[in-house]
Every structure is written in C-alpha cells, then in structure tokens.
Amino acid sequence: MTDASINASTPRETEAGFGDYFALLKPRVMSLVVFTALVGLLAAPAPVHPIVGFCAILFIAVGGGASGALNMWWDADIDQVMKRTRGRPIPAGRVDRGEALHLGLALSGLSVIMLALATNIFAGAFLAFTIFFYVVIYTMWLKRSTPQNIVIGGAAGAFPPVIGWIAATGSMSVEPWLMFALTFLWTPPHFWALALFMRSDYDDAGVPMLTVTHGRRATRTHILVYTVLLAVFSLGAAFSGIGGPVYLTVSAVLNLLFLRGAWRIRGRDEAASEADNFKIERGFFKLSLLYLFLHFGAILAEAVLKSYGLGGW
Amino acid sequence: MSLRPTHELHRRRFGRNLGVGLVLAAFVAIVFGLTVAKVQRGDFERPGASSASQGGSGG
Structure with a gap:
C-alpha cells in the first residue's frame, strides 16, 4: 500500500x-x-x-x-x-x-x-x-x-x-401582490429591530445597516414609517379577494399592537434601551414573527372557510 | 476484530451517503407520483384528442 x-x-x-x-x-x-x-x-x-x-x-x-x-x-x-x-x-x-x-x-x-x-x-x-x-x-x-x-x-x-x-x-392578479406587500413591508421593521439590539454583529462585519450609516435615531423613525405603511397594506388586503371578517379581525388587533410597539421604539433613547437591555425592541421583534405568521394564517383560514361556502365578504 | 476499525468520520460519511440515498429514493417516488397525477388529469393528451375519441371532429 x-x-x-x-x-x-x-x-x-x-x-x-x-x-x-x-x-x-x-x-x-x-x-x-x-x-x-x-x-x-x-x-x-x-x-x-x-x-x-x-x-x-x-x-x-x-x-x-x-x-x-x-x-x-x-x-x-x-x-x-x-x-x-x-x-x-x-x-x-x-x-x-x-x-x-x-x-x-x-x-x-x-x-x-x-x-x-x-x-x-x-x-x-x-x-x-x-x-x-x-x-x-x-x-x-x-x-x-x-x-x-x-x-x-x-x-x-x-x-x-x-x-x-x-x-x-x-x-397573476392583485391578491398575490398584496401578500407580497405584506412580507415586503414587514421585513424592514423586523430586521431593523434586530439590528438595534444585535448592533455589534453588523458593525463588526461591515454590513451597511441603517443603524450604522444613518444612526440609531433614524432607524427608529424608519421602523415607525414602515410599520405605518405595513398597516395600510395589511388592512387593505382585508377588503380584497383574500380577505374577510376573520382576516380583518386578526389584522386589526396585530396592527394595533405592532403600531404601538413601533411608536414606543420611536420614542425611546439609547440610554433607556440599554437600561432595560432593549426590552421593547426585543418584544417588537418577537411580535413581528407572530404578526407575519398570523396574517398568513388568517388568509389560509379565509381560503379554507371559502371552500365550505363561508369566509370572504 | 476488524483490521480497519470504523472511525467516527466513517460513520458520518455513511450517514451522509444514507441521507443522499434516501433523498434520491424520495425524488424518484415524487416524480412517479407526479407523473401518475398528471396522466390521470389528462395533462399529456394531445389537444382535441378527447373530443376526437367522443366522435367530435377534433385535431
């Protein structure tokens, strides 16, 4: 050998x-x-x-x-x-x-x-x-x-x-693009909240996250702006072919909670965030996971109900 | 006693090969199932073939 x-x-x-x-x-x-x-x-x-x-x-x-x-x-x-x-x-x-x-x-x-x-x-x-x-x-x-x-x-x-x-x-039609808008507008607040409490990671890697290039105050404002846009589109979808009463109820509750979270993030300064180890930002991030899952879950529920002659408007 | 004792890395390699084998077997099953489903739905019939078989003038 x-x-x-x-x-x-x-x-x-x-x-x-x-x-x-x-x-x-x-x-x-x-x-x-x-x-x-x-x-x-x-x-x-x-x-x-x-x-x-x-x-x-x-x-x-x-x-x-x-x-x-x-x-x-x-x-x-x-x-x-x-x-x-x-x-x-x-x-x-x-x-x-x-x-x-x-x-x-x-x-x-x-x-x-x-x-x-x-x-x-x-x-x-x-x-x-x-x-x-x-x-x-x-x-x-x-x-x-x-x-x-x-x-x-x-x-x-x-x-x-x-x-x-x-x-x-x-x-193609309008409805899939409303689902597209839901995930598209959800992604920025979701990831920017993560970037707020995982900052050293992105800084070390040299990835130009908004927190690094425009500052953390601007990132907080961006989160609020995108959350408002997201609320408009997600609630608007309730009145399209994929929406219905179940979706509207779920979306209204989630958007209220999400807007409240974004508003609180916008109102905080760095000292307050660091004092409680980014509690609000972490909570917002966790809520964002639930937000997307339940929105798509509600669309699925409407589709299933429609197959039984229920659901939709 | 085996002349070549199985190293931990050999076990890992076996696991990998087994995984690939199972994935390939699953892929064969999926393609077979898909073909059956498409044949049943009539996806592979020539346009007009069904009307021709019913006495129509298709084709």
Whole structure:
C-alpha cells in the first residue's frame, strides 16, 4: 500500500455530515417560504391536485434552500465575523465554499425545472427570477453597498406566495401582490429591530445597516414609517379577494399592537434601551414573527372557510 | 476484530451517503407520483384528442 492510497482513504478532519449540507439550505428561512407559498397556492381561486400542490411547495422550498446555499457561499467571509452566523457549516469549517456553490447551483436548476414541469413554465421562470434576485441583486450587489439592503432583500423573501399563486393559476392578479406587500413591508421593521439590539454583529462585519450609516435615531423613525405603511397594506388586503371578517379581525388587533410597539421604539433613547437591555425592541421583534405568521394564517383560514361556502365578504 | 476499525468520520460519511440515498429514493417516488397525477388529469393528451375519441371532429 502506498502513502498516496493511505491518504486517499483517510477522511479529512472536516468531513461534513448530511445535516451540515441541510443546514446550508437555511431550514428556518425555508419554513417561512413553505408556509407563505402554501398560503399563496391555497388562496388562489383554482383547484390544485394534492400531489401537484405538494410538488409545487416542495420545489419552491428547494429553490429557497438553493438561494440560502448560494448566499452562504458568497457571504462566508462576513459569516465568520458575526456571532449569529459563526456556527454555520462554512465558517465552522465543516463544508467547503465550493461545495456550497455546487449544491446551490444544482438545486437551483433542479427546483426551477421541476416546478415548471409540475405546474407551469411561468411559475418556474418566476422561481428562477427569485433565486437570481436574492443571490445576485441582494447578496452579491446590494447587501454590502446600501443601507436599504434589508428593504430590497425583503422582496426576495416576499415572492414565494406569488409563486404559489402562479403555480395554481398560471396567471397573476392583485391578491398575490398584496401578500407580497405584506412580507415586503414587514421585513424592514423586523430586521431593523434586530439590528438595534444585535448592533455589534453588523458593525463588526461591515454590513451597511441603517443603524450604522444613518444612526440609531433614524432607524427608529424608519421602523415607525414602515410599520405605518405595513398597516395600510395589511388592512387593505382585508377588503380584497383574500380577505374577510376573520382576516380583518386578526389584522386589526396585530396592527394595533405592532403600531404601538413601533411608536414606543420611536420614542425611546439609547440610554433607556440599554437600561432595560432593549426590552421593547426585543418584544417588537418577537411580535413581528407572530404578526407575519398570523396574517398568513388568517388568509389560509379565509381560503379554507371559502371552500365550505363561508369566509370572504 | 476488524483490521480497519470504523472511525467516527466513517460513520458520518455513511450517514451522509444514507441521507443522499434516501433523498434520491424520495425524488424518484415524487416524480412517479407526479407523473401518475398528471396522466390521470389528462395533462399529456394531445389537444382535441378527447373530443376526437367522443366522435367530435377534433385535431
């Protein structure tokens, strides 16, 4: 046996497990993609065969996961700096950057082709555009060059319900774009609240978050402005084809709580926030998770009620 | 006693291979299920084929 053959059979110290490759797909983000795409698919006014619907959601999720892998490939350098992302497979040394790139590209191609075959070409093309938008426009171009990165990145995360709708109907209408607006306008207050109490992370990585470039006072004002815009669109959706009394009730309560939180964040100064370890900001961040989940849950409830002859106006 | 004791890394590699195998098997099952669903829905019929079979002038 030669030295070369011994080396070839010896596994490297950073041998990755299956879970490490799965972690590249950002499973938590994928769960949001699955849920919002499912709501988009079920709220659409076209019946979908259960297996076709399952495949549509699965391949939209795989496309979202592929974007995550490509994002981790590109952002490996800043992921190493930030506490929150240091344990990811690439900065932790368990997976090579090249592997993440190849996995991301392979899954992107697979998900787009399979979604087009399972549903329609329009849905496949829109998924391809979403992956391109998230990886090239957001991750490669704007994330490190503008403090509006979160606003633009939010668009990529807001596309899944639109793709779900197109997968079911093969066409576009106002309702999926209202669902898009819901996630799109929700993203900035959600992430800026996080940036307020995780500031050293983004500072250390040199990512131009609004807190760094325009100051924390401006960030608090921006959170309030986006929350007001979000309230207008989310309440407006109650009177569209995806809305109804259940949605209106849920949305009214959540928007009141969310606006109250944004108002309180706007009124606080840094000393007060640091004194209670950003209690209001942390509470607002947690509420934001519930806000999006319950809004889409209410849209889903309206769709289910409609199938029983109830729901809607 | 085995001449090549199983290293922890070999176990991890086996787990990875098993995972990939299961994913591929699931993918085959999904494509099969999707094909059955589409055939049942008539997605693969030529336009007008159904009306022709019913005595229409389709085609």
